[in-house]
Amino acid sequence: MKFRMKFPLSALATMTLAALLAACGGAAKEAAVAPGKIVFALQSEPDGYDPGITNNSFASPFMTQLFEGLVTYDAKGEIVPGNAESWTISPDGKTYAFKLRKGLKWSNGKPLTAKDYVYSLLRVLDPKTGARYADMLTVYIVGAEEYYAGTGPKDAVAVKAVDDLTLQITLKEPAPYYLGILAMWVYSPVYQEAVEASPERWTMDPATFISNGPFKVASMKLGEGVVLQKNENYWNAASVKLSEINFRFILEPATALSAFEKGEIDGFREVPASDIPRLRTGSDSLHILPAFGTTFYDVNTTKKPYSDARVRKALALALDRDELIDNVLQAPSTPTLALVAPGYVFGGADFTAAHAKYGFSSKADVEGARKLLAEAGYPDGKGFPVLELSYYTNATVKKMVEAMQQMWEKNLGIKVKIKVQDWAIYYADIQALNYDVGAMGWGGDYLHPMTFLQLFTSNSTNNLVGYKNPEYDDLIAKTIVETDPAKAVELMHRAEDIFVRDQPVISLYSRSNTIMMAPHVKNWALTALANLYFKDAYVEKK
Amino acid sequence: MAWYVAKRVATMFATLFAVVLLTFMLMHSIPGGPFTAERKLPDAVEQALVKKYNLDAPLHEQFIDYVRGLLVFDLGPSFKYEGRSVNEFIAEGFPLSSRLGLMSIVFILFLALPLGCVSAIKSGKWQDLLIMFLATLGITIPSFVIATALMYLFSYRLGWLPVFGVSSVKGYVLPVIALSGYSLAFITRLMRSSLLEVMGQDYIRTARAKGLSETAVLVKHAMRNALLPVVTILGPTLASLLTGSFVIEKIFALPGMGIHFVTSIANRDYTAIMGITIFYATILVAMVFIVDIFYVMIDPRIKLQ
Numbered sequence: 001m002k003f004r005m006k007f008p009l010s011a012l013a014t015m016t017l018a019a020l021l022a023a024c025g026g027a028a029k030e031a032a033v034a035p036g037k038i039v040f041a042l043q044s045e046p047d048g049y050d051p052g053i054t055n056n057s058f059a060s061p062f063m064t065q066l067f068e069g070l071v072t073y074d075a076k077g078e079i080v081p082g083n084a085e086s087w088t089i090s091p092d093g094k095t096y097a098f099k100l101r102k103g104l105k106w107s108n109g110k111p112l113t114a115k116d117y118v119y120s121l122l123r124v125l126d127p128k129t130g131a132r133y134a135d136m137l138t139v140y141i142v143g144a145e146e147y148y149a150g151t152g153p154k155d156a157v158a159v160k161a162v163d164d165l166t167l168q169i170t171l172k173e174p175a176p177y178y179l180g181i182l183a184m185w186v187y188s189p190v191y192q193e194a195v196e197a198s199p200e201r202w203t204m205d206p207a208t209f210i211s212n213g214p215f216k217v218a219s220m221k222l223g224e225g226v227v228l229q230k231n232e233n234y235w236n237a238a239s240v241k242l243s244e245i246n247f248r249f250i251l252e253p254a255t256a257l258s259a260f261e262k263g264e265i266d267g268f269r270e271v272p273a274s275d276i277p278r279l280r281t282g283s284d285s286l287h288i289l290p291a292f293g294t295t296f297y298d299v300n301t302t303k304k305p306y307s308d309a310r311v312r313k314a315l316a317l318a319l320d321r322d323e324l325i326d327n328v329l330q331a332p333s334t335p336t337l338a339l340v341a342p343g344y345v346f347g348g349a350d351f352t353a354a355h356a357k358y359g360f361s362s363k364a365d366v367e368g369a370r371k372l373l374a375e376a377g378y379p380d381g382k383g384f385p386v387l388e389l390s391y392y393t394n395a396t397v398k399k400m401v402e403a404m405q406q407m408w409e410k411n412l413g414i415k416v417k418i419k420v421q422d423w424a425i426y427y428a429d430i431q432a433l434n435y436d437v438g439a440m441g442w443g444g445d446y447l448h449p450m451t452f453l454q455l456f457t458s459n460s461t462n463n464l465v466g467y468k469n470p471e472y473d474d475l476i477a478k479t480i481v482e483t484d485p486a487k488a489v490e491l492m493h494r495a496e497d498i499f500v501r502d503q504p505v506i507s508l509y510s511r512s513n514t515i516m517m518a519p520h521v522k523n524w525a526l527t528a529l530a531n532l533y534f535k536d537a538y539v540e541k542k
Numbered sequence: 543m544a545w546y547v548a549k550r551v552a553t554m555f556a557t558l559f560a561v562v563l564l565t566f567m568l569m570h571s572i573p574g575g576p577f578t579a580e581r582k583l584p585d586a587v588e589q590a591l592v593k594k595y596n597l598d599a600p601l602h603e604q605f606i607d608y609v610r611g612l613l614v615f616d617l618g619p620s621f622k623y624e625g626r627s628v629n630e631f632i633a634e635g636f637p638l639s640s641r642l643g644l645m646s647i648v649f650i651l652f653l654a655l656p657l658g659c660v661s662a663i664k665s666g667k668w669q670d671l672l673i674m675f676l677a678t679l680g681i682t683i684p685s686f687v688i689a690t691a692l693m694y695l696f697s698y699r700l701g702w703l704p705v706f707g708v709s710s711v712k713g714y715v716l717p718v719i720a721l722s723g724y725s726l727a728f729i730t731r732l733m734r735s736s737l738l739e740v741m742g743q744d745y746i747r748t749a750r751a752k753g754l755s756e757t758a759v760l761v762k763h764a765m766r767n768a769l770l771p772v773v774t775i776l777g778p779t780l781a782s783l784l785t786g787s788f789v790i791e792k793i794f795a796l797p798g799m800g801i802h803f804v805t806s807i808a809n810r811d812y813t814a815i816m817g818i819t820i821f822y823a824t825i826l827v828a829m830v831f832i833v834d835i836f837y838v839m840i841d842p843r844i845k846l847q
Contacts, residue, residue, distance in 0.1 A: 223801065251801070424809075464582065
């Protein structure tokens, strides 16, 4: 059942009191399911609704419904034309020319042109905007880094409106995965007039919250929810069938599940892990979809004995991933010892098909692990310092580290101490390399192996393990300038080989996304990048 | 009286200033900052944000800035939620939280005082034992257990009440009961022990000896004195009920302000931490002050000085 705890006796006390107050009657519903309308619960309020500013994953459902960039994703998770009808890439792979659809409009009916894109991207590059994803522009676009740093002129940023329907972007390097970057919401257009009238608060009022996607904001209430309605000015409005989406914030997953089972809401994300086994057998609403993300544990490669790759490898091999996934995580996921998650297909094969050559087992290789540990100078774990396994306050991660502790102590003969902190303190410690082993992971920003592989270059912002390997850096640098996709794939495979050899992190599994959606809601899409799309969804009449 | 009030108001402001200063110092001494989010920001981006929110100014300057805003009731912009102000957090959350809190306090008083009296009068009898048994459970069982159990029974199993939200009046029932649980039990016990103590005193025996009816003894003589400890505890209880509960608001998905007590700290949302703490502290000192005034009305022996 949903609540594992026994029904407490004390409830008798409160029940009697409740009986005094509770007027009996039929089930009250916050929102009745109506044709074309859905109520979807979100676990947290995003830190902002401005596509140029936020990088918060909780903003994703709003960004994908409210905005559309030059390119977008289809239900299969493939990049398709969005506001741009077509585009050409110059032979050197550096210059992109986008042809916008004719007659694009904002949700207020005003025309949307290439100039709006220029304004929007330059706004992201203004440090005063406070754009969290600014590096998605500065790293790639000519002149962007200099303008952001205040050392270069605005004119030098290579984002140009050739005419109202043509936008040209010039890159520093022919990054073969740039279309994926371009599909990120930081590249969404924003409506200049509304933004300039109220730079900080234009997204706080439905009247000024102008957007260009399949939906627009109808009403919003702080802490409670945001109601979207169909945007009749969307270029493809004819295919949008939902008239209203009510995004309601329900912070407690158990409450969302109860509300779902009572029909008060039509769907929600983040299904409580402990309920997944029950729902998998008994519910027609649970969907578990592959995610382009990997859960791994950071290992401090700058600290003895973890600076020794054999030690890191021993730790990686001593874990039984099957058991961790089946008994602890309880949601189907793909065990891995490599980095890149499945999902990127090139030449008919998934990038991760090559992982077979590493000869991984999802079971623990106790012998192999012990041998490596002995080679590193710790036979049977003797002389190995107490390993501090850190994590952040989270129920699932807690169970995970406890299982890992047991496996390492039993299989390697070492002592493991668990340390828990709240996220802000934990993350500060990780960034300061003040840890041994710590829970971490990565959800891809774009559907390309580089979203993972770039993490572990020497100068990467999110390389929090102190890993530095010039050979690895070199391969990544070569991939960024490679215009031939086949060669790029080859280079990335070589980089991942080095990663697996050096094992700077201990990978556990490739993630999955869980979602509950009532069967009467059809044709929604949750992509591997964890973005939820309702642009083609509809409610089937019951 | 006027002199007393003036003195008390001055103390209240001094207390609040101490709260502001201490919270500010403690907050800045814990690791992590408002921009510690899901992933590490590139240095250039983080610097731009620090500059945008003036976090690169020396601490004492930030403090003076903050207090200056405080004097005109401006609690500043949230550092975590783009475009939101802390004033808004309170303006949007407090009405609901205080409505729940007021309902709870009424519920508590209507039940706790009679139950406590019955328990004291029937001391040792089955009525007393039953009430004390329930009250002990009410104190020991955390509110999230009460809340989930209530939701499970009345919303999930019986379907009488909505699982979440307060879009209908029915939505208030479970949150109010769950919110009241602890204080209800506590005040019942307090009322009982306080009344028992008073009933054993000499002046009650005198009253009985005069031939007063038991009801007159209880209502006219005993209750008044027995209420003093209850009134004392009512101040802080009311302050905490009015400002909302993180647990109850989270479980029933209520957009109140209680949620900010915990999330603002987890987010290191500096201005929100300050604003919410100051707001709570203000209500608390005000309640304590009101309670002190009430003392005089209940017990003429107490003189304000």
